[in-house]
Amino acid sequence: MVVNKQELTDWVKSIVVAFVFVMAMKTFIFAPTFVDGASMMPTYEDGDRVIVNRMSDELSDIERFDVIVFEAPIGKNYIKRVIGLPGDHIAYEDDQLYINDEPFEEAYLNEGKEQLHDSGKFTQNFTLEQLTGYDTIPDGYLFVLGDNRRKSLDSRHPRVGLVPIDKVLGTTDVRFYPLDKLGIVQ
Template sequence: MRKTKEKNELFEWIKTIGIALLFAFGIRFFLFEPIVVDGASMMPTFENGDKVVVNKIGPELIDYQRFDVIVFEAKEDTNYIERIIGIPGDRIAYENDELFINGERYEEPYLEEYKKALLDNDTLTGDFTLEEKLGETTVPDGTFFVLGDNRRDSTDSRDPRVGFVSEEKILGTAKIVFLPLDNLKIIK
């Protein structure tokens, strides 16, 4: 009788561990995924080597918003992390380091730290329009126009090789830096 009890207890432990592993795999695969930032494209928001959590389910329930930080598949086996600047139908332009969307000036508080750190007193973001960069007057349906926060050193939608980002290529939003601990923060 004691052997049966020990077998049942062992089976319960195996079952519990198996369920926990399936649950952990499900969360990582379907809901949240940790990624490592590679490069300077999003400095100072994200530093090279930061580990961030990508929320893969939130955007399935709500629409992507202007200024969300997203992770998307840029090419096979290569993901980029950038900020949505333009949503479908937007006209985007930069003049004198200021963002204009549909003719209205927008503040970008996440860039202030970087602008203050410029040693050459030049602009962080050079002047451009969508038409000059990508030959379109507005962001096409089902796509987004993205920029890195480090505007001088970012491969983003201004580069025709990246261009507009299709919604199908977006893996999710990045809102939390969890490692290294001294960079721990929530992205707004």
């Protein structure tokens, strides 16, 4: 098989354009990442591979109960669920989430609660004031929790605290590995 110079040049151009396109998509729009640890179980499990939507890093795009990936202050990326937005007051009492004194259902926690082997609380009682000293979440910050409330290093802990919006890498709701769990995650 003889390949002429023009055909070879066209192939090289096509490969370069495809490579640049894929790198731009990965850098600016979508990026794969993996779940490290049990803090989001059963929603996401240790070793799951997810797609981070980098287009949703503006505050106006992030909504309550979105799952986000952010740069944690302890030197790695974390995946957690947004519970509180700027201006919100957050409290937990007897396994009930209160946002601005209104109770909120968290159906995504039901499976984890059912797996408890004791009669203890799934989420310990707290108020935003107790954890952070703030009455409401300041502008430019989010309050996040892991779905596995007993085993999550999240906004309840001083090492993580409130998450600055500018540290959010994006949202995630697509799992691509393991293949038997491929799809949109609620």
